[in-house]
Amino acid sequence: MGLLALGTALEWPEAKKRAGQVREWGIKQLLEIWNKAKGKERDAMLWGDEVEYLVVTYTEDQQKVLLSLRQAEILQALAADQKLAEEGCVPALQDQPTHKAKSNPLPVFHPEFGRFMLEATPGKPWGIEFKELLGVEPDMKLRRRIAKDHMLAKEYPITLTTFPQIGVPGQFTDPHYPPSGPRLRSQFVPDEIANPHIRFPTLAANIRSRRGRKVQVNVPVFHDKNTPIPWTDPTVNFELDKWPEDDDERNGAAPKDFIHMDAMAFGMGSCCLQITFQAKNITEGRQMYDQLSPLGPIMLALTAATPVYKGFLANTDVRWNQISRAVDCRTPEELGEKPLKNDRWRIPKSRYASNSTYISTDPRLREEYLDPDLVIDPDIKAQLMDGGMDERLATHFAHLFIRDPIVIFEEDLKELDLNKTDHFENIQSTNWQHMRFKPPPAENNIGWRVEFRPMEIQITDFENAAFSVFMVLVTRAMLSFDLNFYIPIKRVDENMERAHAVDAVLKEKFYFRKNLFPLRPSRTNTVFGDEGQQQQQQQRADSAMQSRSASPPGLPVEEEYAEMTIDEIVNGASDGGFPGLVPIVESYLDSVNVDVETRCQLATYLSLISKRASGELDTAARWIRNFIAAHPQYHHDSVVDDSITHDLIGAVIAIGERESAGKDFAGLGIHGLPRLLGHFRGGCGGSGGAQWRKREHFFGSS
Numbered sequence: 001m002g003l004l005a006l007g008t009a010l011e012w013p014e015a016k017k018r019a020g021q022v023r024e025w026g027i028k029q030l031l032e033i034w035n036k037a038k039g040k041e042r043d044a045m046l047w048g049d050e051v052e053y054l055v056v057t058y059t060e061d062q063q064k065v066l067l068s069l070r071q072a073e074i075l076q077a078l079a080a081d082q083k084l085a086e087e088g089c090v091p092a093l094q095d096q097p098t099h100k101a102k103s104n105p106l107p108v109f110h111p112e113f114g115r116f117m118l119e120a121t122p123g124k125p126w127g128i129e130f131k132e133l134l135g136v137e138p139d140m141k142l143r144r145r146i147a148k149d150h151m152l153a154k155e156y157p158i159t160l161t162t163f164p165q166i167g168v169p170g171q172f173t174d175p176h177y178p179p180s181g182p183r184l185r186s187q188f189v190p191d192e193i194a195n196p197h198i199r200f201p202t203l204a205a206n207i208r209s210r211r212g213r214k215v216q217v218n219v220p221v222f223h224d225k226n227t228p229i230p231w232t233d234p235t236v237n238f239e240l241d242k243w244p245e246d247d248d249e250r251n252g253a254a255p256k257d258f259i260h261m262d263a264m265a266f267g268m269g270s271c272c273l274q275i276t277f278q279a280k281n282i283t284e285g286r287q288m289y290d291q292l293s294p295l296g297p298i299m300l301a302l303t304a305a306t307p308v309y310k311g312f313l314a315n316t317d318v319r320w321n322q323i324s325r326a327v328d329c330r331t332p333e334e335l336g337e338k339p340l341k342n343d344r345w346r347i348p349k350s351r352y353a354s355n356s357t358y359i360s361t362d363p364r365l366r367e368e369y370l371d372p373d374l375v376i377d378p379d380i381k382a383q384l385m386d387g388g389m390d391e392r393l394a395t396h397f398a399h400l401f402i403r404d405p406i407v408i409f410e411e412d413l414k415e416l417d418l419n420k421t422d423h424f425e426n427i428q429s430t431n432w433q434h435m436r437f438k439p440p441p442a443e444n445n446i447g448w449r450v451e452f453r454p455m456e457i458q459i460t461d462f463e464n465a466a467f468s469v470f471m472v473l474v475t476r477a478m479l480s481f482d483l484n485f486y487i488p489i490k491r492v493d494e495n496m497e498r499a500h501a502v503d504a505v506l507k508e509k510f511y512f513r514k515n516l517f518p519l520r521p522s523r524t525n526t527v528f529g530d531e532g533q534q535q536q537q538q539q540r541a542d543s544a545m546q547s548r549s550a551s552p553p554g555l556p557v558e559e560e561y562a563e564m565t566i567d568e569i570v571n572g573a574s575d576g577g578f579p580g581l582v583p584i585v586e587s588y589l590d591s592v593n594v595d596v597e598t599r600c601q602l603a604t605y606l607s608l609i610s611k612r613a614s615g616e617l618d619t620a621a622r623w624i625r626n627f628i629a630a631h632p633q634y635h636h637d638s639v640v641d642d643s644i645t646h647d648l649i650g651a652v653i654a655i656g657e658r659e660s661a662g663k664d665f666a667g668l669g670i671h672g673l674p675r676l677l678g679h680f681r682g683g684c685g686g687s688g689g690a691q692w693r694k695r696e697h698f699f700g701s702s
Ligand code: ADP
Pocket: 046, 047, 048, 049, 050, 110, 121, 122, 123, 124, 125, 126, 274, 276, 277, 278, 446, 447, 449, 451
């Protein structure tokens, strides 16, 4: 579970003084990695998912659902059993479903920011074989069962993005602690809500100190028919005077019509679904990073699952901006509220935000797609280029390195170790962008990786597997067909904002590239599939990449993309003008050898994605909204009270339990469930077939 080494964490004013040293050493470590690994070739096409859980205590007859703060105890129990299992003797873990892939080691559990959270990853990354895609869902179900097996009877791991009642007045954690502690200084949540490892409370406290006030996580309230206009968040205490930060609320931090939250836990206490891909080499990694970037907002809207905060319905559907604000460490000068005096630059975005630049060497990357106002540290860029890095990648890192490191351990500043990457990772891992370019770590055989980070966690493992596998297939189709998703990076930012709207998946339009295919179709064959052919196919792919000359002037950039609905982007435009991601994935699957069983399971996943995009099925956010609206205790005043929360969490637990036991949902009687999940139970041969507007002819090749 990778516990971080303990040490003396510097408080903010001290940490600030050492920031330059961390950056300087971080850049030296980065150049060391770069020089060692830039020529790394033929790494395997591995990938892995990360699933995050909330741990709640729930009993049927007790009205109050609480967040369990037993993360450390649960992880300890898991780690002890994992060790026993490795030695081959642990009854608790042996009684697992037989569909568990025999070769795959047990899942791994990790701590997270919230002391009520867990993260689980597969025991080892998934490989290139299509068959392996069938192992993902059983492995996710196994993780849920193992996690549950190491909890108290009343505790459950659930995959909701946020706990609907985090920060409500009174008790919402088990055990209860009063708010307004010295680290977070939050009116609503206690310091004990964060993982107690010194790194986490220090992260929260130093973000607050650097900012010069508490973070402001304000979400517009959803105005229902009985919600007062204007609406004042009734939980805000304007009288409190324990910390200087209590003035924030009096100084306008809690505007009308917004649900007001004031601590890192409101954002970093959210759960998501992340996918990491290993590329065969750095060039392919850079290509994947760029090409997956424009898909970020689309997948955020498609996975929307966050309609409630602090006991109120929100007028947004996703978690993204709330996390962004919850860790926004920018000072008033950096925010542009005061003239620059002590700080070096104005910074338009939080350190948690959509990514701001492209990094590929792909000649299709036009200058116009980049942001001319990207803030970078020119000295760092020069150092990287002096060290041999090309300008484009140096620009990316010089952008990440405009940030200060937030948590610095005194012990780490004694001596620079170039065999480590700790100082580089300090900055890199606190730049929470929707894509992350992960260089090989110092000491093992891992390659260049790209992480896709925007997706919201889904309630069931079926859905989590579906979205993970979909991203894998899109990525493979993208590499195989050499697809081009480029749009100006600023448009990706705009899309990220649009993804927040209620039902954005159906109601918003998103900027998307009209023609995804290369000018000269370079290959219709896959670089994946039979391991034996892989090398030869890779060579073919490489030469296709090289033979592609710099794109001719072509269209003005603005004509390369259009505003499309997610239905059009995913399922294709009904006028045939745009093929759609699911049909592209289908064509890709047609071009490779996939056995019938695998193809059938993949069709079920693609069907879920397709129906979510078309509106035939609801997002989790829409399902939760409808569940609340139909609840007898809901007064259409935006308030999500104890009894509604109880029944919602009860429903989510029931769904999760049935699912991980491989049973259907018959008889559960949960409001709106068929519109969330459709009728996919019963596996292949059911109604999992193709629903999208399939177009066979758009490749013109077959
Ligand atoms: P982080 O939290 O830093 O994003 P984690 O260690 O939690 O990273 O895991 C990220 C995912 O990457 C996991 O699913 C893991 O299985 C997967 N993974 C590990 N090694 C590789 C690799 N070489 N290539 C691709 N994925 C990998």
